[in-house]
Amino acid sequence: MEETTTENKILEAAKKIFRQKGMEGARMQEIADEAGINKALLHYYFRNKEKLFLAVFEDSFIQIIPNLSDIFTQCITIEEKISLFVESYIKILEPYPDLPMFILSESRRDPSILINVLERSGIHPKEITLLLNSEMEKGNIIRQNPAHLMVNIVSLCIFPFLARPLLEIVMLKKQGLNPKDFYNNRMAETKDFILRAVIPNYQKR
């Protein structure tokens, strides 16, 4: 069941505002309004803006680097693993379309906020590298640099969220396309594109 303590109300409000506007764009007053409390209470619970922001950032980071590592230890083919990863990742992001820009933009503003949070992150690229190399040995996936392959997959999943406002305007004004249709097809198209670049003789099924 939901905890509706004051501290929790503040955190939820802060998540909403910080993720939308970033550390520098957010206003403590706006967060207080959103939480339905007074501005002074923010400082009572979190001392200052920086500390409140860090709480939101860490929570957000854990959410965007989801616990998907178990996908790669399951007993399924590499094709199914990649498929499942892409589907799960896009599904996780869909309810929080602001998260990717928030994380990347704040990481760029102040990379030091990453240091603490990376430890407890559940990112283990070394293990995935081993898996990919072994699958290449077996001929199950096309030979390529594993680091680039991982970045490629993540790029294709995340970029449409990052560029959403720009993409929507371009589609509407320059192509006469409905952005909703685009985003509805996105998961399937992403999966097929990746698998064509990765699986030998891949045919859509």
Added chain:
Amino acid sequence: MEETTTENKILEAAKKIFRQKGMEGARMQEIADEAGINKALLHYYFRNKEKLFLAVFEDSFIQIIPNLSDIFTQCITIEEKISLFVESYIKILEPYPDLPMFILSESRRDPSILINVLERSGIHPKEITLLLNSEMEKGNIIRQNPAHLMVNIVSLCIFPFLARPLLEIVMLKKQGLNPKDFYNNRMAETKDFILRAVIPNYQKR
């Protein structure tokens, strides 16, 4: 030859600071210092921060949506066109690694800044869609949704710039990789990945 009028010095300084820190993170004092002039002069030439920012944004937008449309009208194969696009685009961005985040982040903060700038942008996705469709008819590229294909190509080119600080830390701390090596190989790996997903029976050459 270089124009070194005061107005130009201001614009160059503003580009540097705004692209690094964004509209909300930038300080008029810092821009004045960078330009080697007084803060009041900024207002003399550009009235207010918003107008100075818009000048920088429009200049930046034109730079990131480069005049690459002529690539698609050249008399070369579709494979060469895609190859050339990826190479040119990454090469254009390399001297300005902050540009992609600046454009996308500011577009999200206030999408209305896009309206004016999109008109004179040289983005003509409809023409590229026609080209892609015709190449699919001929069997030169694998059948897929042209809108997604265009987004995929741009995603793979741009994302590594957007995520650079995060990627560098992950590579150093979690993989023991040298980020420089990664970015040196990036162009070739991107090209091959895309061509495998697009060209029937593509073999690296």
Added chain:
DNA sequence: GTCTATATGGCGATAGAC
């Protein structure tokens, strides 16, 4: 055109009553 000095407002943070 370029400067110094100053006005004006907003925001993070604190004091202190309840």
Added chain:
DNA sequence: GTCTATCGCCATATAGAC
């Protein structure tokens, strides 16, 4: 724990001398 009132700073913007 929660509120009202207020402090102090900093950033944008303007006034006015040169």
